[in-house]
Amino acid sequence: MxxxxxxxxxxxxxxxxxxxxxxxxxxxxxxxxxxxxxxxxxxxxxxxxxxxxxxxxxxxxxxxxxxxxxxxxxxxxxxxxxxxxxxxxxxxxxxxxGKKLETIALDEFMEFTPVLHPDTNNREEAMQALERCLEKLTPAQQQSVKLFYLDEKCYKEVADATGFTMNEVKSYIQNGKRNLKICLEKNSGE
Structure with a gap:
């Protein structure tokens, strides 16, 4: 003891x-x-x-x-x-x-798109909306979000690819996802 x-x-x-x-x-x-x-x-x-x-x-x-x-x-x-x-x-x-920290798939990432486009199940339209909103992110957020969600890289791989610190990567991904959601919700009413 x-x-x-x-x-x-x-x-x-x-x-x-x-x-x-x-x-x-x-x-x-x-x-x-x-x-x-x-x-x-x-x-x-x-x-x-x-x-x-x-x-x-x-x-x-x-x-x-x-x-x-x-x-x-x-x-x-x-x-x-x-x-x-x-x-x-x-x-x-x-x-x-049961998750074991699985990488979030694009479909999970876009969990809010069916709500944004209730009149259609058109995945192409949802993807175009996502692409437009991605372009509105800062370059650092854009790069980090694409690598993490679309290319399914882990935080360390995103940091290695971009030169950002792990904390910066995490921040860019969190803020980027939040900004995307806000943009998609705002544009869904148009």
């Missing part, structure tokens, strides 16, 4: 300082510095449970998102151990849901 009574190590103190700083400022860069130290651990947990490199890489990004919310909800004494449990639980939930 030495593990539970172990002395406080310098990295625990540094982790706690960064964690406290993030809680006070809500600055994701601060949390990112803390998380960066443990990305290999999170990736290893993802690989162990999900048994797929790309899914483990995607899990690293998704767990960071979850982390940003959960650190405000939990008392954390040892960040590394807590993050390990969070990562393991995340992976187990993915396995239980």
């Amino acid at each position: 030495k593990f539970f009574n172990r002395p406080v190590k310098p990295e625990d103190t540094a982790d706690n300082k960064l964690l406290q700083s993030y809680r006070e400022s809500r600055d994701l860069k601060v949390l990112g510095r803390l998380y960066e130290r443990y990305m290999p651990l999170v990736y290893g947990v993802g690989l162990k449970y999900l048994k797929d490199e790309e899914q483990a890489q995607d899990a690293v990004m998704a767990i960071f998102e979850e982390l940003a919310q959960k650190v405000h909800q939990h008392e954390i004494k040892q960040f590394r151990a807590w993050l390990y449990v969070l990562s393991r639980n995340y992976c187990l939930m993915q396995l239980r849901s």
Whole structure:
């Protein structure tokens, strides 16, 4: 039982300082510095449970998102151990849901198009509307969204292909998808 009574190590103190700083400022860069130290651990947990490199890489990004919310909800004494449990639980939930972080297919991505075009089941018309709205995105969003959804690349592959950081890729994809949805909803009334 030495593990539970172990002395406080310098990295625990540094982790706690960064964690406290993030809680006070809500600055994701601060949390990112803390998380960066443990990305290999999170990736290893993802690989162990999900048994797929790309899914483990995607899990690293998704767990960071979850982390940003959960650190405000939990008392954390040892960040590394807590993050390990969070990562393991995340992976187990993915396995239980049967999704295993599958890449979103174009049809899923366009989940809102049947609603936008209720008078027709014309896929061609929906695709043209999507293409028009894609052109309205910023170049970075456009490139990231196309690579992720249409070419079915994982975050790391999009980052490698574009030169963007993983956080930028995630942001461009999320904002791009939201902007596409807004554009398609706005244009559906025309």
